[in-house]
Amino acid sequence: MPITVVLVEPKYPENIGAAARACANFGVRNLRVVSPRVMDWERILTMATRVGEEVAKDLKVFDSLNDALSDCNYVVGSTARLGAHRKVHKTLREVACDVASYSVNNRVALVFGNEKWGLTNEQLYMCHDVFTIPTEGGSSLNVAQAVVVTLYEVYQAASQVALPKPQVATVEEQELMYSKIKQVCEAVDFVPHNNTVLWMTSIKRLLAKTELTSKEVKIIVGFCRKLLRALNNLKNPNGH
Amino acid sequence: MPITVVLVEPKYPENIGAAARACANFGVRNLRVVSPRVMDWERILTMATRVGEEVAKDLKVFDSLNDALSDCNYVVGSTARLGAHRKVHKTLREVACDVASYSVNNRVALVFGNEKWGLTNEQLYMCHDVFTIPTEGGSSLNVAQAVVVTLYEVYQAASQVALPKPQVATVEEQELMYSKIKQVCEAVDFVPHNNTVLWMTSIKRLLAKTELTSKEVKIIVGFCRKLLRALNNLKNPNGH
Numbered sequence: 001m002p003i004t005v006v007l008v009e010p011k012y013p014e015n016i017g018a019a020a021r022a023c024a025n026f027g028v029r030n031l032r033v034v035s036p037r038v039m040d041w042e043r044i045l046t047m048a049t050r051v052g053e054e055v056a057k058d059l060k061v062f063d064s065l066n067d068a069l070s071d072c073n074y075v076v077g078s079t080a081r082l083g084a085h086r087k088v089h090k091t092l093r094e095v096a097c098d099v100a101s102y103s104v105n106n107r108v109a110l111v112f113g114n115e116k117w118g119l120t121n122e123q124l125y126m127c128h129d130v131f132t133i134p135t136e137g138g139s140s141l142n143v144a145q146a147v148v149v150t151l152y153e154v155y156q157a158a159s160q161v162a163l164p165k166p167q168v169a170t171v172e173e174q175e176l177m178y179s180k181i182k183q184v185c186e187a188v189d190f191v192p193h194n195n196t197v198l199w200m201t202s203i204k205r206l207l208a209k210t211e212l213t214s215k216e217v218k219i220i221v222g223f224c225r226k227l228l229r230a231l232n233n234l235k236n237p238n239g240h
Numbered sequence: 241m242p243i244t245v246v247l248v249e250p251k252y253p254e255n256i257g258a259a260a261r262a263c264a265n266f267g268v269r270n271l272r273v274v275s276p277r278v279m280d281w282e283r284i285l286t287m288a289t290r291v292g293e294e295v296a297k298d299l300k301v302f303d304s305l306n307d308a309l310s311d312c313n314y315v316v317g318s319t320a321r322l323g324a325h326r327k328v329h330k331t332l333r334e335v336a337c338d339v340a341s342y343s344v345n346n347r348v349a350l351v352f353g354n355e356k357w358g359l360t361n362e363q364l365y366m367c368h369d370v371f372t373i374p375t376e377g378g379s380s381l382n383v384a385q386a387v388v389v390t391l392y393e394v395y396q397a398a399s400q401v402a403l404p405k406p407q408v409a410t411v412e413e414q415e416l417m418y419s420k421i422k423q424v425c426e427a428v429d430f431v432p433h434n435n436t437v438l439w440m441t442s443i444k445r446l447l448a449k450t451e452l453t454s455k456e457v458k459i460i461v462g463f464c465r466k467l468l469r470a471l472n473n474l475k476n477p478n479g480h
Contacts, residue, residue: 021385024376024379025376025379025381026375026379134395135266135395136267137267139264139265141262141388142258142261145265145384148381149388152389153392155376159374
């Protein structure tokens with residue numbers, strides 16, 4: 001499956017190895033790791049076993065989540081915590097169909113957070129959709145367990161894709177758009193000063209539903225640029 | 241969920257611990273281990289973490305799979321190998337509904353084999369149904385990964401149980417019945433001499449579909465006893 005698994009700041013090399021094995025089992029070739037605490041190849045390869053060895057050896061390490069996602073088109077994050085601000089209203093099964101439908105024409109990234117604190121709000125901002133794996137009470141899965149369960153469910157859904165989603169803009173193109181949208185919002189004082197990330201997350205989740213293509217993103221960026229110039233001219237009528 | 245996870249001859253204590261954590265996550269309290277190679281509690285509890293600590297500490301160790309299953313009613317085995325003789329025609333998703341439906345009124349056992357060779361034919365004989373987790377190509381999941389994926393799927397199915405299955409006979413009661421059936425078959429020379437286990441497995445899988453209750457099992461046992469006595473009398477007309 002043309003899916004990329006992204007582990008953010010994993011603490012234990014064993015979890016990287018176990019994730020590689022899980023990837024191999026469900027036909028996922030791309031594993032990316034953002035700022036791992038330790039890259040102990042012996043511990044990684046022991047858990048990867050021969051099944052996951054190739055995926056493990058081909059994994060790419062990045063310094064930031066943003067870099068790891070720049071060539072991806074659709075980003076889905078996993079979280080165990082369901083705070084009101086996290087805007088998580090979907091289960092794994094509910095997002096699996098979308099993930100499978102996108103994966104036909106897009107590079108989909110599945111993002112998993114650190115063992116201890118999961119994904120931060122800044123990391124969740126990078127996600128177009130977020131899901132949780134339903135568990136009993138206050139329990140929580142290990143990150144490697146979350147990876148294998150997620151890939152299993154997506155693999156099942158992939159065998160039943162009816163209508164693949166169109167190719168959408170890459171994260172790099174989208175981020176330029178969101179930065180322009182943010183500038184416009186700021187120019188008209190429409191951004192809450194205390195919680196910019198959550199505010200921008202809401203806007204991203206809303207726009208993600210429209211499945212914007214590269215061309216549409218460029219139109220929005222152009223429109224924002226025009227708007228910003230016009231606003232600037234109004235503020236400084238003698239400035240140009 | 242009133243489900244029992246049974247690990248047969250696990251090699252690594254880490255897998256026992258990871259299975260305990262998986263159980264806790266999906267509301268499964270009963271973990272049984274048959275002839276583990278090592279019972280290293282430190283390694284078990286490290287992988288169980290605080291989430292799975294209680295399940296791990298409450299686990300029961302057995303000398304034989306038969307003993308581990310005697311009070312269970314419905315037994316389902318996991319296998320990665322799909323040899324023609326293994327009679328595995330179902331995926332995890334296909335058996336998950338049955339497992340969930342049985343678990344309302346029965347003690348269901350989910351059986352997972354050794355890391356290296358999985359479940360042997362003798363161990364598969366103990367199963368009323370067998371499933372495989374679909375993976376890519378020749379890959380195979382680690383036993384702990386198989387446990388977490390299986391419990392996830394059953395947990396999903398359990399939330400949608402429409403009609404629970406009736407309580408069926410225990411494995412102990414059933415095994416008495418199968419031994420009597422085997423005796424009858426042998427008495428009329430109806431058992432292939434070279435492959436008794438596979439032959440009895442076919443009979444078990446067939447009868448399992450009829451969801452036999454304790455009472456029905458007793459009727460069949462009584463009938464077999466009558467038959468055996470009659471056959472014996474025919475063979476030795478002067479024997480009684």
